[in-house]
Amino acid sequence: MIPLVGLLAGIVIGIVLEPSIPQVLQPYLPIAIVAAMDALFGAFRAYLEGIFTDRVFIVSFISNVLIASAIVYVGDQIGVGSQLATGVVVVLGIRIFTNAAAIRRALFHA
Amino acid sequence: MDLLNQIIRQPIDPDYALSAAAGSHPPRGRWQLGVLAMIIGALFAVAALQTTRAAPVQQSERSELISRIQTAEHEQDQLRGRVTSLTEEIATLRAAALGDDDAARGVESEINTLDPVVGNAAVSGPGVVIVVDDSPSAADDARDRVLDIDLQVLTNGLWEAGAEAISINGHRLSNLTAIRSAGDAITVDYRSLTRPYRVEAIGDVRTLQARLVESSAGAWWNDLAQNRRMRYEISDVKQLDLAADPGIVLRHAGRAAS
Numbered sequence: 001m002i003p004l005v006g007l008l009a010g011i012v013i014g015i016v017l018e019p020s021i022p023q024v025l026q027p028y029l030p031i032a033i034v035a036a037m038d039a040l041f042g043a044f045r046a047y048l049e050g051i052f053t054d055r056v057f058i059v060s061f062i063s064n065v066l067i068a069s070a071i072v073y074v075g076d077q078i079g080v081g082s083q084l085a086t087g088v089v090v091v092l093g094i095r096i097f098t099n100a101a102a103i104r105r106a107l108f109h110a
Numbered sequence: 111m112d113l114l115n116q117i118i119r120q121p122i123d124p125d126y127a128l129s130a131a132a133g134s135h136p137p138r139g140r141w142q143l144g145v146l147a148m149i150i151g152a153l154f155a156v157a158a159l160q161t162t163r164a165a166p167v168q169q170s171e172r173s174e175l176i177s178r179i180q181t182a183e184h185e186q187d188q189l190r191g192r193v194t195s196l197t198e199e200i201a202t203l204r205a206a207a208l209g210d211d212d213a214a215r216g217v218e219s220e221i222n223t224l225d226p227v228v229g230n231a232a233v234s235g236p237g238v239v240i241v242v243d244d245s246p247s248a249a250d251d252a253r254d255r256v257l258d259i260d261l262q263v264l265t266n267g268l269w270e271a272g273a274e275a276i277s278i279n280g281h282r283l284s285n286l287t288a289i290r291s292a293g294d295a296i297t298v299d300y301r302s303l304t305r306p307y308r309v310e311a312i313g314d315v316r317t318l319q320a321r322l323v324e325s326s327a328g329a330w331w332n333d334l335a336q337n338r339r340m341r342y343e344i345s346d347v348k349q350l351d352l353a354a355d356p357g358i359v360l361r362h363a364g365r366a367a368s
Contacts, residue, residue: 002141002143003144003146004147005144005147006144007148007150007151009148009151010150010152010154011151011152011154011155012151012155013148013152014151014152014153014156014159015155015159018156021156029153029156029157029160033153033157036150036153042123046122051126053126053129053130054140054142054143056123056125056126057143057146058142060123060125061146061150094114098117098118099121102121
């Protein structure tokens with residue numbers, strides 16, 4: 001319940017306050033969001049399987065976002081930023097799909 | 111493949127299982143979860159806002175560029191019109207300056223002979239009109255499109271067949287005219303053409319078409335029409351009016367020997 005309320009509050013805060021992201025960080029925002037989605041779906045699946053832990057979720061979320069952004073940052077420095085961004089999106093996308101399928105199976109038994 | 115298999119087989123962090131097995135399930139830390147969820151929500155909102163905000167800006171930049179190009183083309187048209195009127199004025203002034211003696215009349219007749227040949231004067235007369243266009247399947251295969259070299263071959267073939275004046279889509283060709291590709295379009299004298307391409311040539315109607323078909327340009331275009339199914343239509347026309355090439359400028363002048 002608390003996470004859901006927090007999510008909605010975050011969306012409202014983002015729309016109302018419109019915090020401006022520094023120009024330097026803007027290219028990493030989409031990657032950070034994909035990493036965040038991956039952590040969210042993983043957490044929800046773990047929750048359905050009854051093994052969810054706050055600490056693991058928080059650590060995995062922060063490290064996912066940081067590592068994904070760092071990979072893209074390093075890629076930008078050596079000139080393969082867009083390719084590495086594609087790689088990150090593909091890997092995290094596969095995980096999101098797999099987790100979403102597992103969640104669907106757990107919720108609807110289908 | 112091993113990497114992909116591993117990603118699919120282990121989509122959630124193994125730490126969840128480890129920590130569950132350890133049995134540590136402290137109920138504290140709920141507020142941290144709330145804060146994190148808030149951060150994620152804010153991330154989503156900000157990213158979505160930025161993307162939607164950027165779209166109209168890009169659209170307006172694009173339309174502004176298009177309008178600037180159109181203004182520049184309009185300006186170019188006006189300047190070309192001015193060139194034409196100034197050329198006419200030069201011709202009038204030249205006739206006045208030459209006077210009316212024998213030598214002047216000789217120069218005048220030489221000018222009158224050369225002007226139409228080099229494309230400096232508007233000409234009219236009988237000739238052929240050739241309409242060429244991309245084949246219907248041009249969208250799938252770039253080789254089915256009319257290229258600059260196809261038009262170059264065609265005009266060279268027309269010169270060879272005895273054409274006296276040629277224009278493509280209303281742009282008169284002279285010795286200095288360039289037919290080139292620029293991006294997706296073919297340009298004549300650095301002006302982009304739109305399809306279909308209408309090549310008009312003034313010349314002897316009795317021989318022009320036959321000699322063109324016999325030349326290597328005719329063979330080239332027959333091949334394109336049959337194998338690539340491009341449009342290639344030749345027809346005789348009784349009366350063609352070709353404008354002068356506005357791109358001709360005076361590059362070198364010397365005092366006449368007196």
